[in-house]
Amino acid sequence: MTEDRHDERSSHDATESRLVDDGIATRPVIDRPSEFCIPKGDDLRAMRVGLDLTLEEAGSLVGIAASHLSLWENEQSVPRLNSLRQLVGAYRAQWPHGDLVVCENETGYEIADDHSVYSPHKFLSPAPADLRAIRDRFSLSRAEAAAGAYLHPDQLQEWEQERTDPEITSVRKLLDFYKTHSRQIGQEIDKI
Incomplete structure (x- = not known):
């Protein structure tokens, strides 16, 4: 051994x-586990909604069927690492809000300036x-x-x-x- x-x-x-x-850019290798924040189903949905994309449009960004993406968002299926990295990378490339992020409220999702909410730049797999x-x-x-x-x-x-x-x-x-x-x-x- x-x-x-x-x-x-x-x-x-x-x-x-x-x-x-990392999906859309090249970065150095990271050796600290605390640096990674892997999105969950709700995070994927919030990013997609923040981009005003339908399931079909979001899936087409990386060649994923809308039904498959729906399963990931509802946590009824688990994505593979590379598929998730590609999807978040595509969302980053499309993100029009700069430092603004999307948050969930009682009526749905809205653009907000809060660091605790959903932005594809927050996630790193x-x-x-x-x-x-x-x-x-x-x-x-x-x-x-x-x-x-x-x-x-x-x-x-x-x-x-x-x-x-x-x-x-x-x-x-x-x-x-x-x-x-x-x-x-x-x-x-x-x-x-």
């Missing part, structure tokens, strides 16, 4: 300088390189990280190497494990 950790960490320096495509960088940051082997998130190590390897696209619920479990692990070992994630 020591060799496994050494081999995995040896590529960490290269990972730090890598860039990832991890790329495969981010998942690897976070694991490297905590010096965890793939087996340790997978066990902590109740995943199979081969599954995590497939994600990190971009061979398969994980479901968002699995990614959330993994990020939750990393956040918990960082607290258990006494690290301040945002200050490292």
